[in-house]
Structure formats: C-alpha cells, structure tokens
Amino acid sequence: MTALNLINVTLQYPDGEGLMTALDTVNLAVHPGQFISLVGPSGSGKSSLLAVAATLIKPTSGLVMIDGVDATALREKELAALRRDKVGIIFQQPNLLASLTAAEQLIITDHLRGKSLRAAAVRANELLEMVGLADCAKKRPHQLSGGQRQRVNIARALMAQPKVLLVDEPTAALDHERSASIVGLLREVCDQFNVATVMVTHDTEFVPLTDAVATMLDGALTAPVPAMETASAR
C-alpha cells in the first residue's frame, strides 16, 4: 500500500474575478521508505502540494490518501487525529519553544497526544540519539547551533511514528556542510523508520540522496514519478 497517494488533486484559489490554479491534476504515490525530492521554480506549487499532502489545506478536487485513508472525506476532528498520528511535518525554521530543552520539545508532543510521560521520555532519548544529539537533551534552543536545532525538529516530527514525512526546504538556513548532513539524516530516517518522505528543495545537489525527483511547473508535475525500486537496487 502507498503511504501517501495524491489522486487527481487540483487546488484553486480565488484570484480577483476568477480562480488561480495552484495544483493542476497532480498524481503522486509515495511508498513506505521512499524518499522523493520535490523541485520546481518559485510559484510552481511545491508548498501547496506539501500543504495538501499534510491535510492542512483541502484540495478543490481529488483525493488525498494517507496510509489508505481518504483525508478529504474526513470531518475536522478525525482529520486532526489522522494528521497528528500519521503525518510528520518539518518546516524550514525549526520553531522550537525557547523555554524547553531539546528532550522536552519532543516529550510535549507525545503529552499532547495523551501518551504517558515516561514512554515519551524514553522515545525522546532514543530519537535524540538517532539524530546525533544524545549529549544535547538538556540544552535549550539558544544553546544549539542551527543544524542542531533542525535535528531536534526532525526528531520531534518522528515522535508520533508517522507514515508520511513532509519536509519544506530543510537546508534553506544552513551552510553547505550542515545541509548535506541534514539531508543524509533524512535519508537514514526514511530507511530506518520506513516512512514515505517528500522534501521540497532548491538544492539539486542533494537530489541523488533521494529515490526519485518530482518536478513541478505551473501547478502540475512535469512527468510521472517513477515507482519505488527495491531497496537493494539503490
């Protein structure tokens, strides 16, 4: 089963007297463990695609299937639960809470999901170790570098064990070396947690670390994205 499946997704915004089409009949299937780069010029619809896939915006028409469930058919409460449990979102800016330690940034997300604090603390420590921040669990955002903050952001998005990870220009605020290590980390996350990952990027240099490229132009994908190859073929 695909983890994320956009089927004939069209998104239109009101534009003066008429409508502007931000997404035009987009079809995209992403399998567990598949890592897709999403590229295209400014205004081509990349952020709109991520927002629709994240179920933050309902498309004008088409289906958004997350782990086999059609998100466009759900009521707001069910939709919020689906998003919380199945979708991890990583924005450019980590948006960490200034007063919380790295571990607490992660624990609070599980707490909001009604999970036990003890289990959350164990998982938070495991994830911080996985992203290379075992020594930084007690540090607050101002004590971390930009790259470290982005690693906390990634670990936080993994707390819910999402099926789908949506990443919007994770390297925009980082230098070259840190950017490479963040994309390398996302590759590891994708493989280790078998999560379907879509990353918007302007950095075509990192595209080879991903399995396939989706290119957007004027709201449409320029070509079908190849299906998942077997892991051994990578």
Ligand SMILES: Nc1ncnc2c1ncn2[C@@H]1O[C@H](COP(=O)(O)OP(=O)(O)OP(=O)(O)O)[C@@H](O)[C@H]1O
């Ligand atoms: N809330 C909105 N209301 C009206 N038009 C919008 C809205 N959000 C986006 N658009 C338009 O939809 C189109 C696609 O925008 P989108 O932000 O998805 O592109 P993008 O590829 O992510 O661009 P960038 O690389 O600059 O972030 C653009 O023409 C944009 O102006």
